[in-house]
Amino acid sequence: MDITTELRKIVGLRLSVSPSELYCYSSDASQVKGTPDYVVRPKSTDEVSRIVKLAYENEIPVTARGAGTGLAGGAVPVRGGIVLDMSGMNRILEIDIDNIQVVVEPGIIQDALNDALIPYGFFFPPNPGSSAMCTIGGMIAYNASGMRCVKYGTTRNYVRDLEVVLADGTVIHTGSKMLKSAAGYDLTQLIIGSEGTLGIVTKAGLKIAPLPKTRKLVIASFENAEIAGQAVVKTFSNGVIPSACEILDRVSLQVLKRYDPKLVLPSEGDVLLFEVDGTENSAREAAEQIIEVCSPLALSIKLAESEKEMADIWAARKLVGAAVSRLDPTKTRIYVGEDVGVPIKKIPELLKRAQEISEKFNLHAMKYGHIGDGNLHLALFIDVLNKDEWDRLNQVADLIHRTAIELGGTVSSEHGIGAARAEYMKAQWGPAFEVMRAIKKALDPKGILNPGKLGL
């Protein structure tokens, strides 16, 4: 059977086998590489189902891809086969305000969904730094989150129902518009974070939340990242739940200032950004409480003066990860070891050890992240033309991953495992990993769905 001909029958011209096109689908934002044999851009669940069925019958790997902004190679076809570019299935099918839900296709961009919800006074809270380009399908596949997860939770907390194409092409629904259900296994939660290894999401029913009336931002600086970590622990233990709690170390600050010199940020130390939201009164009270709790530890602490000041800081914060070349044009940010997380109480220790490790290998590192949920984004940057720096980079990433596991944490808090972190799954999960293997085998006996991922 000629697969190209068969695929053409399903998607017509929305199939490519051109070497240049295939090359463009052979990576994401990570260092994982793998070239597909075919790329298709389906437009409907039926097309996805027929493609997957064809792949099942012919034992061809199928890898779903959204915008390819992933940082672990999740969308990279490491065993070749078919890449399903889902970004063309990007419609909002229903905005159901009465049930506080929306139904979307997986290719919709997170910001586009939120732009459509603003007029109704609602939003879809999980907001990765890549919200301007990442798709909801990708967010579901990797249980993505972002700065506001400390208060609002991750993608997992917002999915009510999924339409999923299984390995043999069967189409199922995993939930409904119900707020709760006590009928059997929760397949919705099983699919979320499964990285396309159990099925392909073709529709999603999502819970949305009312937009807060106001947001306020407290900006505090500390002598070092460790003290900043202590301030976070203290804030939480005092009962304040910020809507975002971010750390930017001094290197990140320099990068941000280079990116936008007009940003109002402290000139020294490591910085914490606390966002609180709610009504005018509740947000003000929470901000005042944070200032009171953190002042004894801080070098400086202040409330952002305007909406614009706040918006500019958040916009820049979202881009800090990639902006390091602004500091030194010979250096490029490489996304490895970038997503570890530990219980909040262990944050000061993680920060200390991350610093020691990068110093030991003489690599520059920028530390930023969602410190409020224990998630540290360690940004390592190297001269990509220097092989020795690549070697040291990989050693640092490996040690960071092992440190997180040792501290009772995770090798990935929100970016996923993909192929980049697959080797740590066994160490992190122990015997529970065998349960994952059994589930994979039951749902995908031929192993065609995103093979080579999650260490399975």
Add this chain to the structure above:
Amino acid sequence: MKTVKNKEKREIKRAKELDKSEISEMKGKNQPFELDRRSVYKCVQCGTCRSVCPVFNVVGWESANTRGRMLIIKSLLEGRHPSEDVLPSLASCTTCRICAAKCPAGVNPPEVVEAARAQLVKCGITTEVQEKLRASVITSGNSFGEAKDRTHWLSETERSQLPEKSDYVYFVGCFDSYRYPEFAEKTFKVLQRFGVTLLPDEQCCASPLLRTGFREDAEKVMKRNLEQIRKVGAHTIITSCAGCYTTLKNNYPEELHVISLPEFLAEHLDELKLKKLDLTVTYHDPCHLGRHNKIYEAPRKVIQAICTLKEMKNIKENSRCCGGGGGVRIGYPDISLELARNRLEDVPECVDYIVTSCPLCVRNLRDAGGDIEVIDIVELVAMAME
């Protein structure tokens, strides 16, 4: 419950795809593909550009966005043999520069794409359309292959009275010379009072050659213009075409003082004695004037001296490309027109005209249809001088 109406996207037909067997791997001359590696490796593949690339927005394939183009260029640098297969990606960039404006890593993709196109030319890999364009410029001195005199829009008397020496040269450009001679006439009329002259044998500014990779040919054409500019003794070159402007300013020797028509008009508003008109217009920022050269305020100042300006949805640094640049209008007309249609969606309600300051933008936006007339800024100025 609300069912959402999604805008139906027009399917853009893609050039016929070559199968692996059809790709003439050996067509490329055995020339090394060389580029400044750092300018390419700065890209962290984050995909920010993917969300703003106007060509990708209508084409949908990864190879049609900036990240895809950077990846393809990277593959060529790393030893993949250049072939025609890369052209639909690398030749379809309008060089609008919105990706560079948004890139957190500070990459300048249009510059990289143009450099890559030059390497492809060196390797003998070009599209038929590119070759045709090149031949037109080389043989006739203009991008349309027109045989008639470039100053055909001047009367005999006007032509004979052109000063041989002047401080100011009005560089007309191919578009105004051959497609919009009325713009050229009006511009000349406005500038005449400042003693401008024209080059006796103006050639294409070389923008089409530079944008599509024919750097050696461009050098020759630029040299001919440059010799004439020096002979006239002008200290300032004024041009009303955004493409000519960015080329004269950034690709010609630095000694030239180049100024765009909107800047010149804004500087001389008092002398122009413009009437106020009861009009409301919107302004489209041409990419090569706006993002490439940061000329945002001058055209607005001129418009506001004449009438009411109501801004488009996306303006200045965020302005959307009309689809005309980078050789895309001639190479991929379907894509180009779809970009123009998308840009027209940004036009606010209740405006009398869409004003812009680039003839290529005028043409593309006019061709895209729409109910509101698209005019060049000089036409608005001419109305205010009547």
